[in-house]
Structures are given as structure tokens and as C-alpha cells.
Amino acid sequence: MAEVSVQNVTKSFGSLKALNDVTMDFPNGGFFALLGPSGSGKTTLLRTIAGFIFADSGSIYIGDQSVENIPVEKRDIGMMFQNYALFPNMTVADNVGFGLRVRKVGAAEERRRVGEALELVQLGQLGDRKPHQLSGGQRQRVALARAIVTNPKVLLLDEPLSALDKSLRVDMQIELKRIQREIGITTIFVTHDQEEALTLSDKIGILRQGAMIQAGPPREVYNNPVDIFTAEFLGEANILTAQGGTALSSARADIKLPSGATEQSTLAVRPENMSISTSEPGGDAISKIPATLVRRIFAGAMATCVLENGGNTFKVIARDQDIPDLPEGGEIWLSWKPEHTMVVPNP
């Protein structure tokens, strides 16, 4: 177990800057997500930490060891691949024991540790199977057992859950978190799924076009995004642009500006923080905008309402039972508590 630190790492492929001066700390024992759209450099960063890619400049530390010039096989990492990369010609037990055989731990020791690792991922009985005899979820557990059996300093996961269907994915998220807590290994995983990143990690690093644009705990990045991209990438956001925004200039709208915001600031409100009423909400301590209903979308427990005001579209997400019956096309009111107004710095 060790902390990982990436400092000012830059990597170019030809004219493409895959990583541009990326810095992020991964304290010991934490669970970290690298989040970004495809082509953002998140996988490149993970592979640079792993040692498959060597950075053009910058430094990487695993523990107190500087690893820039150390190849993958000497870095003492555990890695799980998107397609699991299980060796098809080996049994589950041989797959898991591969790293131990490379380290020449001896047959008895290998058997004991493989058994423990398979126990940890709840696959104790399947050691003799071949990978093609396993389900997707089981393969994933084998890949995880194989990645941690050597007690690596850091566990790297490349979109580990993306190949699973939704319900299995949620189960595996919980499982992954449990195992990570149990062995306390510093874990870095790459994902393009913002929900997964928010659910699992202690700290999220958000990348775009090779740059680390924000890093912090999930709540912090969700509630205080550094720009519109981050605000919209981490979840849906209703953007209230002060300049020329008719919603704001509407005479009956009343938006309480948070401290630090000016008339020119870009403001954003999460759809789940807005509520809908058929009459104008009273009281001064509330922000409100009149709007007309475009569409109401029922989705089981929750419902989404799409509303419109002067060319701006808003989304509101709430429990279906909390939304009153609404006249389509008729005027209704959106309101939210002033503390839910996020000030998004202009780029």
C-alpha cells in the first residue's frame, strides 16, 4: 500500500497532447476516480501511472519511489483491464496465481494465497474452471483477485465495470468498495460514468482534453463545479446565464445572487434542487422563475419536467408524487433555495 502522486505530467502523441501538465495526489488507502469523456486522457493517465506509457515530462511517485523510468513489471502494481484479460489457456487458480509464480513464492504459498484471494471475491469453489466457463461477473471477480493477490502498492482499474449490465454493475460497485475497504489498498479507477465516480470514490479527478480541470471529493466537485463543462458532466444542470438571459431579466423572476456572484456570473442549479408549484411561491428567501411546461416524463419513482422560459430550457427532477398536476402550456413557477445556486466561474 502506498500513496501515489502525479506531478506536472505531460505526454504527447504526435501533435496530440494526451496529458497536459496533470497533477493529482492519491493519498494512501483511498479510492479515486479519473473521470472524463472519451479522449480526455483519463486512460492515458492510468496507463502512465501503470508504466505502459512513459511521460514526456513530470514525475510520478508510488510510495516514496520515483517511477518515471521503471517499467510496468517492476512497479509492483495490480491492474484490472476493461475486458478482464484473463489468460484463456489457464484455470482460474492459475490465472490468479500467475503473479505469485512470477515472484517464485513456492507452490504451497501460492495455493494458500490464491485460495485467500478467491475467498475474498467469493469464488472459492471455482479455482479449477477455465475463464470461458465463467459468467461476466465471475470473470470480473477473478480479474480482481488476480490483481490484488500479490499485495501490490496500488490497484489500477481501467473501466472495470463497463462491460457488465446495469444491475450487475451496481452489485459489483458495492462489492468492489467492500473489498477495497477490507484490504485498504490505494485504488485508482478510470470511468466515463459520472454516477459510478460519485458513488465509489473518495476523490474524483475530472479530465478534459488532457488537462485535469478539477479534483476533489465527490460532494465538492458536484456542488462547486469549476466550469459549465464540469457542472454538466457531473450531472444535469440548469444554466442561468446572467448576460442576456431572458429568464433572469424577466421582470417577475427573482434570483438571489450568492455572495461573490455578480450580474455577469454564470449560475447553475441542479434539476433535483428545483421545485415546481402552480402559483407564485411566497417569501423573500427563495429564488424563483416563472415558466411554462413543455413535457412531463414519468420514470417510476422519479419524474422529469421539461420547462421553458424565454428560449431557455429547464429540467426539474423530483419524486413523481411531489409534482402537482400541471397544465401543459400553462404558467407555473420554479423555485429553489438560494444556497442551491451554484456560481460557475466563467472560462
Added chain:
Amino acid sequence: MKGTYLAWVGKAWLGLILFFLYAPIIVMAFMSFNASQYYQLPFEFSLTWYEKLGQNTEILNAATRSVLIALTTTVIATTLGTAASLALFRFEFRGKRFLQVMLFPPIAIPWLITGTAMLIFFYGVGLGRGTPSVLIGHVALALPYVIVVVSARLATFDVTLEEAARSMGADSWTVTRRVTLPWIASGIIAGALFAFAVSFDQFVVSYFLSEPGDSTLPVLIYTSIRKGFTPEINAISTIIIVISMAVMLFAARFSNFGGER
């Protein structure tokens, strides 16, 4: 019905092709068991020609030499070819595309021309004719086949398996031996069988490069026919055909001809 009619035509067509392919061979094999030296019918079963063949040390020596050359060619061409395939698969280097494209013409260039070129070349470099030249020539002929077959198998290999092995601490030799080679083993075996077949059946290049009195089997057969045909040739040819067909069928089993097994 149209479908039935078409199926019938297809079967007849296939039958004709097989007939043209195998009729001469079957006649020859048949005649090697015929007692008459002049192919006279009626057929009278006899193993005379096989017995005579057993006493013909010239033919047996040539056969032994052919087998030894073919085995040596197989070992060298398979080793070099597999290494080359791995290099082409793993590394990016200048001229890689050119090298890959240049692998195919030697398969298409007539052996007569290759043989002539090799003869001129070996005299030019002072090696001349003889077993070393034959061996080098055979390896050069067999190499593209091995590379093509092994590379085809490698193309189905998932590189993340190598990455996974490296992430677990395996150095590149261990990765190759434990992960890559087991995956491409079937391709290597198929390539080796191709190499053996190319060398063992080789006439033109061997004829150009071998010294008189030091011939391989196909060369000896050719020279004996010029002196006067004996059914002993039918006998040895039948044996070669049986061996070659067995080898090729075995190779086909490993190289997924006609789709996935």
C-alpha cells in the same frame, strides 16, 4: 425444384474437380501395385516394386537426405518465422509495412526464377551448389509461409493479455513463453508443417542447388525418369503423396482452413 437442381450441379462440379485432382494420382498409386513393368492390364496385385525400392540404396539415401533437409528447414524456418511474426506484431519500426508487403512476392514468384536467382547468387558469393545452399534456399522459401500463418494466428491475439502479465511482474521473456506462445502454438505447428511440406516437395530449387550424387528425392526421381521409367518411381511417389497429404491435412487442422473449428 430449382434449389435441388442447383445443389445437384454443385455436387457434380465438386465431383469433377476432385476427379481431375485425384485421378492421375490414383492411377499412379494403382500402378505401383501392378506386377507389369509396362502398365499392362489386367491388373495383377504385386509388391514387387516396393521390394525393389527397398533394395535401391540410391533412392533410400535420397529419401533420407530429403527428410533430414526438410526437418532442418522446418526447425530453422519456424524459429526465425515465429520470431519475425512476433517482432512485426509487437513493434513499430521504419519500413515495417514495406517488409510485410515484401513477404508475399516470394510466394508468388515462380520457383524456377527463384531457383535461377539463388543459383547465380550462391555462385556469386562463392558458396556454389551443395547441401548448405539447398538448406538456405529451402529456409528462404519456407519462411514467408511460416510468417503468414503465424501472423494470422497472432492477429487474433489480445495484446491486453501481455499487458496483464506484465502488470503482474512478468518480464518480456516470461510473457512470451507463458502467455503469447501458448496462444499461437497452433499457428506455429501449422507453419512448421507448411515449412516441412515446402522443403520436402521442393524440386526446382533443389535441382538447381544440389550437387550431382547429392540429390534430394524429387531431384533423383526426375533424373531417374529421364533414364527410363520404372514402377519403382510409382512406389516412392505413392509413399511421398501419402506422407505429404497426411502432413497437409494435419496442417489444415491447425490453421482453421474453411472457417473456425
